[in-house]
Amino acid sequence: MSLPAASLDKLDDKQKRALISLLADDDQNVYRTVRQKIISCGPASLPWLREHTLSEDASLRRRAREIVSYFARQEADMKLLAFCLNQGEDFDLEQSVLLLSRTQYPEINPEAYSALLDYFAAELRDRLDLNGEPIQILKIINEYVFRELRFIGDEHNFYNPDNSYLNRVMDRRIGNTFSLSLVYLLLTRRLRLPMAGVVLPGHFLCRYQSSRAEIYVDAFRGGSLLTKADCIKRIVQFRDCFDESSLSPVSSRRILSRVCANLHQIYTQRKAADQVDRLQRYIVALAK
Numbered sequence: 696m697s698l699p700a701a702s703l704d705k706l707d708d709k710q711k712r713a714l715i716s717l718l719a720d721d722d723q724n725v726y727r728t729v730r731q732k733i734i735s736c737g738p739a740s741l742p743w744l745r746e747h748t749l750s751e752d753a754s755l756r757r758r759a760r761e762i763v764s765y766f767a768r769q770e771a772d773m774k775l776l777a778f779c780l781n782q783g784e785d786f787d788l789e790q791s792v793l794l795l796s797r798t799q800y801p802e803i804n805p806e807a808y809s810a811l812l813d814y815f816a817a818e819l820r821d822r823l824d825l826n827g828e829p830i831q832i833l834k835i836i837n838e839y840v841f842r843e844l845r846f847i848g849d850e851h852n853f854y855n856p857d858n859s860y861l862n863r864v865m866d867r868r869i870g871n872t873f874s875l876s877l878v879y880l881l882l883t884r885r886l887r888l889p890m891a892g893v894v895l896p897g898h899f900l901c902r903y904q905s906s907r908a909e910i911y912v913d914a915f916r917g918g919s920l921l922t923k924a925d926c927i928k929r930i931v932q933f934r935d936c937f938d939e940s941s942l943s944p945v946s947s948r949r950i951l952s953r954v955c956a957n958l959h960q961i962y963t964q965r966k967a968a969d970q971v972d973r974l975q976r977y978i979v980a981l982a983k
Contacts, residue, residue, distance in 0.1 A: 715747060719755035730762060738766050767801030772973060779951075779980035788947040789881050795954065796862040798973065803862045811865060812878075815844070816885035825886065829908035830920070836883065837918030844868060846875055848915035859958050872899045873954050875914035891944030894953065895926060896933035902944065952981040 717729045733740050740762075747759040775794040778786070789812075793805040822835055840846050849858050849869045857863035861877060864870035870878070876892060876899045883890040883901070893902045893911065900921070901912040911921040923942065930941050945953075955977045962970035 711743060715755065718747075718758050719752055721754075726758065730758070733762055734765065738770075741766055764801055768798060771797035771801050772976075776976060776980050779948075779977060780983060782948070784946040784948050786947045788877070788950060791947060791951045792861045792877060792954065795951065795977070796860045799856075799860055800862055808862055808865055812881050812885065815839075816882055819882065820886060823886070825888070829903055829905065829910060832888070833903060833910060833912060833918070833920060836879075837912070837920075840879065840882065840914075841917045846870070846878060846914075847917070848872070848875060854961050854964065856958060856961050859954055859961070870915075871957070872915040873950070873957060876901050876912075877950070877954075879912060879914045879918075892950050893926070893942055894945050894949075895929055895941075898929070899953070900926070902942070948981055952978060955981065 714729055714733065717725055718733070720726055720729070733744065744759055744763060747755055748763055750756040750759065771794065775791075775798055778791060778794055782791075789809060790805075793803075793808060796803060796808075797805065819836060819839055822839065823832055825832065846864075846868050849855060849871060852858075853871055857867065858869065858871040859874055861874060864874040864878060879901050880890055880892055883903075889903060889905045890912075891902050891904070893900045898913075898915070901914060903910045903912065909923055911923070911926055913919040913921060926942055934941075955974050959971060959974035959978060962974060
């Protein structure tokens with residue numbers, strides 16, 4: 696099969712129509728060749744390709760959308776890498792996890808998810824006495840997040856990649872230990888509560904700490920409240936020793952790194968080479 700040698704932006708209308716016709720071809724080998732031709736021309740093909748994402752031909756519509764999505768994921772990938780390389784230790788955690796979400800779901804509107812978190816926080820603000828007893832504040836938050844909104848830990852399919860992408864966690868109201876703790880942190884920080892993330896062996900908790908109280912929240916287990924002694928017991932069980940640094944708050948950079956490492960492990964088990972490479976780049980960038 697022969698394709699025009701010129702770059703796509705130099706093709707005339709007749710040549711472009713020929714490529715579009717071949718993009719919808721039933722022969723998978725023809726389709727892959729045409730797809731690669733368009734991708735090799737880079738994002739310059741997007742203005743011309745987007746009009747076909749609304750085609751009445753279902754096959755053409757699907758394939759055009761897939762290529763548009765491919766370029767969008769590439770752009771999101773570069774933005775996240777640049778963010779990781781250019782930010783300090785305590786960067787904007789919410790922005791970073793939404794950037795990560797766009798590398799897999801480029802079509803999402805990050806501002807919409809931030810607005811939803813704003814709405815949840817406003818609902819809570821009306822119910823809380825923020826000067827009240829810390830344990831009572833946390834109980835009201837837990838009732839709202841885990842009983843009313845029904846966020847829940849995914850016990851049955853823990854290694855589903857969607858459990859690590861904030862947009863999917865908020866859409867489905869289900870996640871893993873990191874993502875549910877992230878939702879909790881992002882909500883409570885909007886309320887200006889003294890909350891931070893704490894890494895335990897194989898787990899992640901949110902810590903409320905003030906001059907009045909030190910309380911740990913297990914978002915994966917429905918907001919279960921733990922004491923410092925409970926956390927020390929878990930650490931000693933896995934590590935045989937404990938020092939105070941084991942319960943130190945972790946930075947935004949370290950949190951995002953752990954989320955990426957978890958996804959890297961999941962994709963490695965699924966033998967998804969492209970995804971593994973993508974996550975490896977983020978992990979390396981976050982380690983710099």
